[in-house]
Amino acid sequence: MSNHEGEFYDTGWRPKNDVHRDEDGRPHDHPGLQEDTSLGVRAARALAMHELLVEKGVIGPSDVDEDIAARGNVVPGNGAALVAKAWVAPEFKATLLAHPKQTIAEAGFVPEHNADIIVLENTSDVQYMVVCTLCSCYPGRLLGPPPDWYKSLEYRSRAVREPRKIMSEFGLELAEDVEVRVVDSNSELRFFVIPLRPPGTEGWSEDELANLVTRDSMIGVSAALTPDAVNA
Amino acid sequence: MPAFSAGDRVRVRDETPRHHHRTPQYVKARRGRVVEFIGAYLNSETRAHGGDGLPRVPMYRVEFDMTELWSEYTASATDKVWIDLYEHWIEHDRGTGD
The missing domain is CATH 3.90.330.10 (Nitrile hydratase alpha /Thiocyanate hydrolase gamma)
Known part of the structure; x- marks a missing residue:
């Protein structure tokens, strides 16, 4: 006997548009797991995010490097x-x-x-x-x-x-x-x-x-x- | 009080919500058994979208026979996958046998 019928968790989050678009405005769907071939793009995005986080004072300029070093020592x-x-x-x-x-x-x-x-x-x-x-x-x-x-x-x-x-x-x-x-x-x-x-x-x-x-x-x-x- | 306990036969909900969720596709709609209730955890489905993850959601370790997940699995009938799932992802299995 499930008392969860119809109570599936709803976060309230909705995509802004039904059609997803990528950075260049092309509509796309999510075809499931794909081979990672775009590490260049990801690395660029990570760098941009890092710069923004530092600029906005969320993290210090050396926080990430220090964390990586600490992990590397394990x-x-x-x-x-x-x-x-x-x-x-x-x-x-x-x-x-x-x-x-x-x-x-x-x-x-x-x-x-x-x-x-x-x-x-x-x-x-x-x-x-x-x-x-x-x-x-x-x-x-x-x-x-x-x-x-x-x-x-x-x-x-x-x-x-x-x-x-x-x-x-x-x-x-x-x-x-x-x-x-x-x-x-x-x-x-x-x-x-x-x-x-x-x-x-x-x-x-x-x-x-x-x-x-x-x-x-x-x-x-x-x-x-x-x-x-x-x-x- | 957790809604499920060890030994309960459950089925994973076959849903694909558009928000971030960590229930992988390969267990959806599959039948398994609750190994144990492991505690209430922050809800990663709301945290991923800027929320605080509250209220905490009960989580269960659920085991699946490999043969339930993969029809071609022949290596051993007793091999299993264990995975931790939030309560809202599972329902009591009222399928065959009842």
């Missing part, structure tokens, strides 16, 4: 340290899963500032894999800037359609009875994956374990490295 190693700690300390893992934002902050890392973070644990039965089909939402405070492939139209469209094929391209062949859960991010939440701890790592220290935790394994497209891969 490396996947932050996430890897969390994973290694979760692997060796079950009680830490439990609180990380239950209260991610608080636990990440207490462990000395900066949680996502503008979105909630959800931590998911891969097991021998379930493999989580993260995508953002609509844009490129990513736990950048733990993993650094997202790789280009994560932002690509190809990954974003294939991830929800053929995740096993993508994992296979990243070198992970999953058994059929492992359940794949592709997690499609939105603007309010970021997902962070604890990969499965590789066999043969009993007794390893957190630092040693962290070396096995790759960025891609925390996106869920691949497994953590095996001891052999590191020693090779």
Whole structure:
């Protein structure tokens, strides 16, 4: 029994004209996802917006550069340290899963500032894999800037359609009875994956374990490295 | 009080409002199950157009079988997509079985 019939959310927003027109006055529609071929135009628009925001005093002239630098200083190693700690300390893992934002902050890392973070644990039965089909939402405070492939139209469209094929391209062949859960991010939440701890790592220290935790394994497209891969 | 709870069978509304929205096309009109109510969030559909996003809207994590989304999906019958959806995008599924 739905009590929402006929109550579909109406923001009150309406386009100014029924016919959309582009900057040159040409009418157009929105044919769905298209390959990005106009980065030049987008870059020009971004620059123009930046100039306007600075001119109107909304942001300072160096705010954007500083933010980019701060993000660039975040490396996947932050996430890897969390994973290694979760692997060796079950009680830490439990609180990380239950209260991610608080636990990440207490462990000395900066949680996502503008979105909630959800931590998911891969097991021998379930493999989580993260995508953002609509844009490129990513736990950048733990993993650094997202790789280009994560932002690509190809990954974003294939991830929800053929995740096993993508994992296979990243070198992970999953058994059929492992359940794949592709997690499609939105603007309010970021997902962070604890990969499965590789066999043969009993007794390893957190630092040693962290070396096995790759960025891609925390996106869920691949497994953590095996001891052999590191020693090779 | 959230209108849906874990385990509820739901169908995503097949709407294409002209304003910004973050319900992707591939789940529209598809049937899934509520994994959990995850809280009330600012409404990105109004924030995108200069609003403050209030009132907050309940959001649910909903799971879909891959086989429901893609008829050609044969890799495994248990594979799924999880996605978080605002309450006004889902309705109770009164389809087959009732």
